[in-house]
Amino acid sequence: MTYDLQLTSTTLIKTLDLIGTFVFAISGAALGVRNRLDLFGVAVLAFVAGNAGGVTRDVLIGAVPPAAISDWRYVSVSIMAAAVTFWWFHGVRQLSRTILLFDAAGLGMFAVSGTQKALGYGVNPLLAALLGMLTGIGGGMIRDVLVNDIPIVLRGDVYAVAALAAAAVVIAGYLLRLEPTVTTVAGAILCFVIRLAAIRSGWNLPANVVDQSAEKQRSP
Amino acid sequence: MTYDLQLTSTTLIKTLDLIGTFVFAISGAALGVRNRLDLFGVAVLAFVAGNAGGVTRDVLIGAVPPAAISDWRYVSVSIMAAAVTFWWFHGVRQLSRTILLFDAAGLGMFAVSGTQKALGYGVNPLLAALLGMLTGIGGGMIRDVLVNDIPIVLRGDVYAVAALAAAAVVIAGYLLRLEPTVTTVAGAILCFVIRLAAIRSGWNLPANVVDQSAEKQRSP
């Protein structure tokens, strides 16, 4: 009852943020390699995928300079992920499933850490959940835009919903005054599980079929 | 002469902002449906189209967190617009003209409310007019980028010019110390009328024809 919840929570957020950055950066770097970017381009895509969601959140809540700009570890972790992906990248197609796993893990971590940070800045709990979701999906959206893809999060799979579920757990814990470490971990795991189930089952949100013949296919 | 101009203006701005958000969100949602996004993607495109211009303006003038992040009504209005469009969307092609009307109305409202807000933050009147224009066109630009279109505002029609005209009316009223409610409404109406005339007449700004044979066509 008397231990330092605030410190625990802060350390936890930082750790989750760095792990999430690394796994998201791998997904960004992988997309960069698939699009034949050069080494620098792969590093930028890794950094963007790993950090742009959090940077956007920080700019919106006024937490400038954002962590990714003031703390060297975020850049280092991103470059490390880019290097690993760039030189160890034999046959990206076989790895697409692995990348989905990385992505699912990063999504959960970012959703919960983003929600916690927004709460810490006094944002209304419900909007904090949306900012947590943005933290989770923003990097991937900008990553996709940079290589001229319509962001995959907008097209299918239960993706943002999984991030929202994680954020909702954190918010519920906050409102019920539960131990933040527990709800944070629980939220991240819930998101990961929902993503895995969605990937295995091919779950999708409904889409509105306008014209079958003119269907745009997302390039593989 | 003694009534509270400031209050009137503030309430007016908020109301115009919410109406503008709704109609822009419909244009975003419609584009989302046409690009076969899922329900979540349609909601994101609605939110982006309805709010990204104002959010960008707020970030640039230091008004963080932006209204769209701190006031639940913007998110609610956007989701409502997405839901209406998603489920009531029979044959989007027949509605493209209606969407243009919504868009014209939203453009005028955003241009005047954005200009007023920038003035309220002490921005130089002439730059405030550009920020008003940005409020009007920014959401649509990001909306188009997200579905891999070159922003339509950059390609043709007298669109940004209409927004600038609305902003200019507000600025003129501000410099001449006219009643803001009057100039705000007049500016929005002027923008709407210019847009309607431009749509009916096919007005376009000049473009520089470089190479007929290699002409890139915007996909319909």
Place this chain on the structure above:
Amino acid sequence: MTYDLQLTSTTLIKTLDLIGTFVFAISGAALGVRNRLDLFGVAVLAFVAGNAGGVTRDVLIGAVPPAAISDWRYVSVSIMAAAVTFWWFHGVRQLSRTILLFDAAGLGMFAVSGTQKALGYGVNPLLAALLGMLTGIGGGMIRDVLVNDIPIVLRGDVYAVAALAAAAVVIAGYLLRLEPTVTTVAGAILCFVIRLAAIRSGWNLPANVVDQSAEKQRSP
């Protein structure tokens, strides 16, 4: 020894920033004409190419409103570049090499002025170098995204590396307490020279070849 380094440096940064804005804006306007944008679209692309890197840097370090929003000269210089390019643009293809030169000069100027500004805001020297690089490449990235190209900086040429080299010179000078004017000019020149050499020699960073048959070619 007693003259006002700070003032010299500030004036130098402002001048470099405006020159850099002009040359970058020309590259943006040229890309706009090639993509058949209308006059307004060309002006927007000019403004984005000339200012978006610096605006992003300013938002990230909390320097709001950014210079491009609070100082009319940036908008004026951008519009001037757009007008010159739009009406004087006979045969853009013959000029592609000239545009590359403009681009190289602007890159060096932005990299050094961006690094200096970040240092002035107390950013850690190493991250200031990255922000200087961002100042140099950010406008071009958003410019390319707006016309649906994968940012060319991510695809090839020793481009960002040249910006980083310029930033590194500024940082080295800062750490060694050298006269900022000297290191700023030296950094910008180094960047320009590296770019010219890279363009002449066709230098590229390594790219990871995944699948020859499915190679995506950037449209010329």
